[in-house]
Amino acid sequence: MTKLSVNINKIATLRNSRGEGKPSVVKAAIDSERFGAQGITVHPRPDERHITKQDVYDLTEVVTTEFNIEGYPDQRFMDIVKDVKPAQATLVPDAPDAITSNAGWDTVKHETYLKEIVEKLKSFGTRVSIFVDPDPIMVEGAYKIGADRIELYTEPYAKNYSEDKDAAVKPYIFAANKAKELGLGINAGHDLDLENLRFLKQSLPQLDEVSIGHALISDAIYLGLDNTINLYLQQLREED
Numbered sequence: 001m002t003k004l005s006v007n008i009n010k011i012a013t014l015r016n017s018r019g020e021g022k023p024s025v026v027k028a029a030i031d032s033e034r035f036g037a038q039g040i041t042v043h044p045r046p047d048e049r050h051i052t053k054q055d056v057y058d059l060t061e062v063v064t065t066e067f068n069i070e071g072y073p074d075q076r077f078m079d080i081v082k083d084v085k086p087a088q089a090t091l092v093p094d095a096p097d098a099i100t101s102n103a104g105w106d107t108v109k110h111e112t113y114l115k116e117i118v119e120k121l122k123s124f125g126t127r128v129s130i131f132v133d134p135d136p137i138m139v140e141g142a143y144k145i146g147a148d149r150i151e152l153y154t155e156p157y158a159k160n161y162s163e164d165k166d167a168a169v170k171p172y173i174f175a176a177n178k179a180k181e182l183g184l185g186i187n188a189g190h191d192l193d194l195e196n197l198r199f200l201k202q203s204l205p206q207l208d209e210v211s212i213g214h215a216l217i218s219d220a221i222y223l224g225l226d227n228t229i230n231l232y233l234q235q236l237r238e239e240d
């Protein structure tokens with residue numbers, strides 16, 4: 001079964017636009033889980049453009065499914081994960097001023113650095129996922145640094161999906177097969193939506209988790225959060 005982890009970054013974006021507490025990210029997490037989300041993902045970026053450090057501490061008190069904290073492993077991130085001990089930490093190579101995550105790790109070039117980080121995160125009792133491009137070499141690098149899972153960066157898939165979905169998904173099949181061969185768990189995320197999710201799932205039956213935020217929260221503005229989460233869950237059900 002592929003789990004849906006709802007990324008609530010964009011709830012915090014809307015909240016921060018007025019500098020007050022509405023909409024509440026805590027309420028969004030509680031309700032998302034009540035509506036069927038099997039995980040909550042947040043990305044507490046250094047500039048706190050959306051999810052703040054305090055949000056993470058508030059959320060850890062209420063999240064009952066899997067809490068997934070994404071981020072670049074600077075000291076602030078490591079301190080947060082050490083304190084909160086989420087089910088999963090997902091390492092992304094984002095620069096502090098990146099408008100969004102736009103690449104996977106070079107797990108070969110940064111092997112020594114990442115190996116130390118992964119070891120420390122695992123000592124907190126947290127599962128570690130490494131954000132990578134769909135490149136078997138980068139997947140193998142994630143294995144060598146001791147990661148538990150990879151997260152396949154799916155923006156390229158999403159971008160090419162409408163033009164040629166078979167070509168778009170092909171690198172991901174190779175990368176996922178490599179991960180499986182090495183015993184790594186397989187997550188995926190970035191720019192997944194109601195149009196492209198089902199085909200990805202059908203193409204990668206071994207997918208453990210997708211984390212989806214921007215499109216899902218955007219859809220929820222029109223369709224409602226309950227209905228939207230269930231539409232995404234429906235895309236992940238094998239039998240449909």
Ligand SMILES: CC(=O)[C@@H](O)[C@H](O)COP(=O)(O)O
Binds near residue numbers: 010099190
């Ligand atoms: C790692 C990833 O692809 C996304 O979770 C990313 O963290 C989204 O960040 P923004 O919500 O800031 O665009």
Ligand SMILES: NCC(=O)COP(=O)(O)O
Binds near residue numbers: 214
């Ligand atoms: N790891 C991907 C994620 O959490 C959400 O990415 P997006 O759906 O906001 O692009």
